[in-house]
Amino acid sequence: MYAALWRSLPGPVWLRLLILIVLVAAVLTALALWVFPWIDSLIAPLEVTVEE
Amino acid sequence: MGASGTRGGSGDRRTTLLGVLGELLVTAGVLVLLFIAWQLWFNDVIATSTQTDAAASLSETWLERTAPESPAPDGSAGATPQLTHEPVVMATPERNETWGVLFVPRWGADYARPVAEGTALRPVLNEIGIGHYVETQLPGEVGNVALAAHRNAYGAPFGGVPDLRVGDAIVLQTADGWYTYRFRNLEYVKPSGVGVLNPVPQSPRAAGADERYITLTTCNPLYSVAERVAAYGVFESFHPTAGGPPASLAAPEEPAASGPSAAASAASFSPGSVSAHSGGR
Numbered sequence: 001m002y003a004a005l006w007r008s009l010p011g012p013v014w015l016r017l018l019i020l021i022v023l024v025a026a027v028l029t030a031l032a033l034w035v036f037p038w039i040d041s042l043i044a045p046l047e048v049t050v051e052e
Numbered sequence: 053m054g055a056s057g058t059r060g061g062s063g064d065r066r067t068t069l070l071g072v073l074g075e076l077l078v079t080a081g082v083l084v085l086l087f088i089a090w091q092l093w094f095n096d097v098i099a100t101s102t103q104t105d106a107a108a109s110l111s112e113t114w115l116e117r118t119a120p121e122s123p124a125p126d127g128s129a130g131a132t133p134q135l136t137h138e139p140v141v142m143a144t145p146e147r148n149e150t151w152g153v154l155f156v157p158r159w160g161a162d163y164a165r166p167v168a169e170g171t172a173l174r175p176v177l178n179e180i181g182i183g184h185y186v187e188t189q190l191p192g193e194v195g196n197v198a199l200a201a202h203r204n205a206y207g208a209p210f211g212g213v214p215d216l217r218v219g220d221a222i223v224l225q226t227a228d229g230w231y232t233y234r235f236r237n238l239e240y241v242k243p244s245g246v247g248v249l250n251p252v253p254q255s256p257r258a259a260g261a262d263e264r265y266i267t268l269t270t271c272n273p274l275y276s277v278a279e280r281v282a283a284y285g286v287f288e289s290f291h292p293t294a295g296g297p298p299a300s301l302a303a304p305e306e307p308a309a310s311g312p313s314a315a316a317s318a319a320s321f322s323p324g325s326v327s328a329h330s331g332g333r
Contacts, residue, residue, distance in 0.1 A: 001067060001071070001072045001075045001076070002075055003067065004067050028086075031083075031086060031087075031090070032090055032094060036086075036087055036090045036091070036095070037095075039087060040091060040095075040178075041174070045173050045178075046202060046204075046205065046206075046271060046277060047243065047271060047277045048177060048200050048201060048202055048203065048210070048269065048270045048271045048277075048280070049171045049177075049183075049185070049200045049269060049280075050200075050241065050243060050244065050245050050246050050248055050249065050269055050280050050282075051243065051244065051246065052244060052246050
């Protein structure tokens with residue numbers, strides 16, 4: 001899967017690395033801004049209140 | 053191992069089903085670790101700064117709004133040294149409305165967090181910062197002002213609760229002024245221990261109160277929701293906004309000085325029915 005991704009990238013190794021870094025950064029940003037907050041709203045909350 | 057076997061000796065790196073499955077599982081593992089890092093570190097740092105900025109600007113707004121109302125260039129010198137002010141009882145706020153800012157000098161000179169009405173996870177506890185239990189009293193009222201906040205993640209406004217020492221200032225600012233409480237003790241209770249919210253904590257609700265308390269509740273132990281820890285403070289003084297910030301906002305004394313004085317102030321507090329666990333681990 002990742003090997004196929006690597007082979008599909010164009011250019012020499014340094015360009016492939018650059019593209020890969022940009023891709024990883026984009027994925028991490030999307031995770032931090034949208035995906036993780038959404039998952040956080042689904043999982044069991046950290047309860048801090050006393051309730052009956 | 054199975055994947056490498058199918059590749060054979062040739063340089064042809066074919067994508068195998070098992071190989072894809074393995075990579076997906078590794079990816080899933082990395083994602084879970086990333087989520088934990090996001091929740092405990094990244095989001096915590098972001099929330100801390102958001103909450104601190106919101107609290108500082110709110111506090112600033114109240115100061116600026118009140119400043120023009122007290123011109124008295126000459127008369128102020130004689131009027132301000134008034135030592136006791138009857139605390140102002142604030143009007144009942146709307147749900148989720150931010151109405152206060154909490155300062156605890158023990159938790160750092162820049163510690164300031166917004167206090168909003170109600171203890172809903174969203175938006176209050178997970179975003180705004182500190183929540184006020186709607187069924188408890190408001191600042192200035194005789195009785196108990198009970199607050200809740202996270203101890204870890206989401207900015208962790210109450211992360212420092214176990215570090216409190218007897219006599220530490222807990223200062224709640226509203227549009228009216230500063231309400232200074234002095235930390236008295238910690239108590240560890242079950243999640244159902246609603247007695248900590250009573251007008252006099254852990255005393256019968258019907259008995260009423262003749263003093264003012266503040267109660268900070270958060271989860272215990274750290275990273276767990278098995279118990280709750282409550283930190284109690286006893287009301288000391290009220291300073292109206294026009295008079296400027298109180299001295300209680302100054303940094304706490306160093307530990308060397310607080311040893312004997314802490315013991316003395318502990319003895320002077322009203323006993324109540326709450327067991328003392330000050331100090332902690």
